[in-house]
Amino acid sequence: MTLKWVLHWQPNAGSTVNSQILSEVSQCVESINGVKEGRWRATLTFYKPHTREQSMAVDFPRDFLGISLPEQPNKYYFIIRGQRIVLEADSSIQTLMEKLQSYKTRVALHFDGFQYQLGDFQLRVGKVVPTHSENLRGIVMEVEYVPISSVEKARQIMEEFLDIWQEAVSKRSLPGHFMHMEPNFAEYGLTDHYTSQHTAVQYATVMAQLIATVQAVQSVRN
Amino acid sequence: MRPQQPQHQQQRQLEAAPNANPDPAQSGEAPPKQVALAMDRLGDAARLIADIRLGADRLLEALFVAAQPHQSTKPLHLFRKEDASMRQHLQDLRSVGRQLEESGVLNESLRSRSNSWGLHMPLVCPDGAVVAYAWKRQLAGQAGASAVDRTRLALKAFTDQKRRFFPHLDDGLDGQSTESALKKHCGPQVLMGNHQEELSDYKTISDVLLHLEKEVPTLKVFTYERLDWLKRASSLPSSANETSIGTSKEHNFHSSNKLRPGSLSPVATEKISVIELLFPSIFRAIVSLHPAGSIDPDSVAFFSPDEGGSYIHSRGFSVYHVFRRITEHAAMALQYFLGSRAETALHSLLHWICSYQTLFTKVCSKCGRLLLMDRKSALLLPPVYRPYRQFSALKISSTQPNSSAKDTSSDLAQAYHVGCFSEEA
Numbered sequence: 252m253t254l255k256w257v258l259h260w261q262p263n264a265g266s267t268v269n270s271q272i273l274s275e276v277s278q279c280v281e282s283i284n285g286v287k288e289g290r291w292r293a294t295l296t297f298y299k300p301h302t303r304e305q306s307m308a309v310d311f312p313r314d315f316l317g318i319s320l321p322e323q324p325n326k327y328y329f330i331i332r333g334q335r336i337v338l339e340a341d342s343s344i345q346t347l348m349e350k351l352q353s354y355k356t357r358v359a360l361h362f363d364g365f366q367y368q369l370g371d372f373q374l375r376v377g378k379v380v381p382t383h384s385e386n387l388r389g390i391v392m393e394v395e396y397v398p399i400s401s402v403e404k405a406r407q408i409m410e411e412f413l414d415i416w417q418e419a420v421s422k423r424s425l426p427g428h429f430m431h432m433e434p435n436f437a438e439y440g441l442t443d444h445y446t447s448q449h450t451a452v453q454y455a456t457v458m459a460q461l462i463a464t465v466q467a468v469q470s471v472r473n
Numbered sequence: 474m475r476p477q478q479p480q481h482q483q484q485r486q487l488e489a490a491p492n493a494n495p496d497p498a499q500s501g502e503a504p505p506k507q508v509a510l511a512m513d514r515l516g517d518a519a520r521l522i523a524d525i526r527l528g529a530d531r532l533l534e535a536l537f538v539a540a541q542p543h544q545s546t547k548p549l550h551l552f553r554k555e556d557a558s559m560r561q562h563l564q565d566l567r568s569v570g571r572q573l574e575e576s577g578v579l580n581e582s583l584r585s586r587s588n589s590w591g592l593h594m595p596l597v598c599p600d601g602a603v604v605a606y607a608w609k610r611q612l613a614g615q616a617g618a619s620a621v622d623r624t625r626l627a628l629k630a631f632t633d634q635k636r637r638f639f640p641h642l643d644d645g646l647d648g649q650s651t652e653s654a655l656k657k658h659c660g661p662q663v664l665m666g667n668h669q670e671e672l673s674d675y676k677t678i679s680d681v682l683l684h685l686e687k688e689v690p691t692l693k694v695f696t697y698e699r700l701d702w703l704k705r706a707s708s709l710p711s712s713a714n715e716t717s718i719g720t721s722k723e724h725n726f727h728s729s730n731k732l733r734p735g736s737l738s739p740v741a742t743e744k745i746s747v748i749e750l751l752f753p754s755i756f757r758a759i760v761s762l763h764p765a766g767s768i769d770p771d772s773v774a775f776f777s778p779d780e781g782g783s784y785i786h787s788r789g790f791s792v793y794h795v796f797r798r799i800t801e802h803a804a805m806a807l808q809y810f811l812g813s814r815a816e817t818a819l820h821s822l823l824h825w826i827c828s829y830q831t832l833f834t835k836v837c838s839k840c841g842r843l844l845l846m847d848r849k850s851a852l853l854l855p856p857v858y859r860p861y862r863q864f865s866a867l868k869i870s871s872t873q874p875n876s877s878a879k880d881t882s883s884d885l886a887q888a889y890h891v892g893c894f895s896e897e898a
Contacts, residue, residue, distance in 0.1 A: 283853075284852070370794045370851075370854065371793050371795050371853075372853060398793040398795055399754060399777070399833065400779055401754035401755075407843055408833050411844045412853065415844060
């Protein structure tokens, strides 16, 4: 599995994300010689426990996520962030979940966008939209360096790429910037060798960040 | 390269060798005469292919010369001349092919057979050498080409290759820069002179590899017989197959010729023809030795440690741009090491390969950055060039980590981007 960093767009205080920013970002990728290849889509689901009484719900973890990734069409990933658990399962487990009805979907989000090739780098820029809605909630970006799979060995390369990328984006004077927050993979029991489970954990971290941002904006408004 | 493709197509057509007994009904001549004619034509084809190959080299040379500054229209004339003669050669080759087809030598059913005339004509010969024109070895001995012809062609090929890979030996072009380079590096050269006796101690593969393992502890070295390596390459997990990577990391493939002190039997050393250098998570380099058991490297290639497949061999190319560039650069380095001191070429080459363990961490010595957009290919690449001229493997073996040793050995701890590299560096 090749190495990937998942970034998210952090809007400046007081501003929100919109599709104009998304198109500017896409143009930015093309300006550093990225070649558009195709579409990509990932789906993330927040689950809530289905209990008879509402009061029992607090005993169950609230941050239970499921995510399907385009590079692993036959797999489905579960993450419980609070307890640092990540699990890779066969995609048929979703059918099982529906039959069990123990956890129901609270919110489902799609990450939808285009994939670009830049030599040995692969970039994906996508918007975050809830299902059945066109409301843009955020922008995520995946940066993948294909020749290496070691998290540590690729760190310098990825940091430099990020510098180059941030420089290119800052030239467009957009109200915000991309952020990379690296989760502590060891806490999830993951090794230095990169896998899709690492990607799933990164997405869970990104979601936590996005939610925190949205909540912060809402509290400022109120 | 475009000129190579028709070459290879024709090569494959001709590999389906002529029928030893062509149907007499197809022509009025007796079988022995037909065979003789077929042989002659195949010899012609061989000569034409050699000419095409040389023409391709000359075209490249013309392009290379044209890339130099202060050139007149001379390279353009060269290019046009070569272009015309290449087209003529290809035309002639096509007509020879048609003649062979008409005489019944080449037809569809024979083309699909890979094994004709009782001769093995794969890319890898039975004795293990990977040869681009395997059939030519057979034909050269049997066809009409005379010894004089063969010598003439060989001499042409050698002079052209020499001009291409050893420009510093060519007095007309590079006399000046060689002098200034010599003045700059007279210090290290003195060091090299003192240590020449030590280098010549490494006469066998086991000497070279044991020394290497001592000097570079993070390196994993494996040796193989030629066909064992092909099996291993095909069984390497590719990065697409995620689930097997975990298991293969623990499972080190133990070939019968794995080099470890005390376990090497004399018989095994004679057959070693592939050396694998693995820096886990960084790269895998494959060096081929020819003849087997010698210390003469004949090709080298770099790959990602996660790549797998039968294309992983010393003449293969990685699917990743970064390793493709390094492989091209390594081919030149190999020629340089062979040309300057052939006895220590393997030793120097392996140590030079080890300098790439910093591929993803060492910044460019010229621009100070790790990634740079390469203009020609519009790609972001790390510094893929490591200088090989005046490269002394012995400086690495110096065990003094103090600052004075670092200064003298700073020459070889250098890395450059493609665009930052200049010959005087």
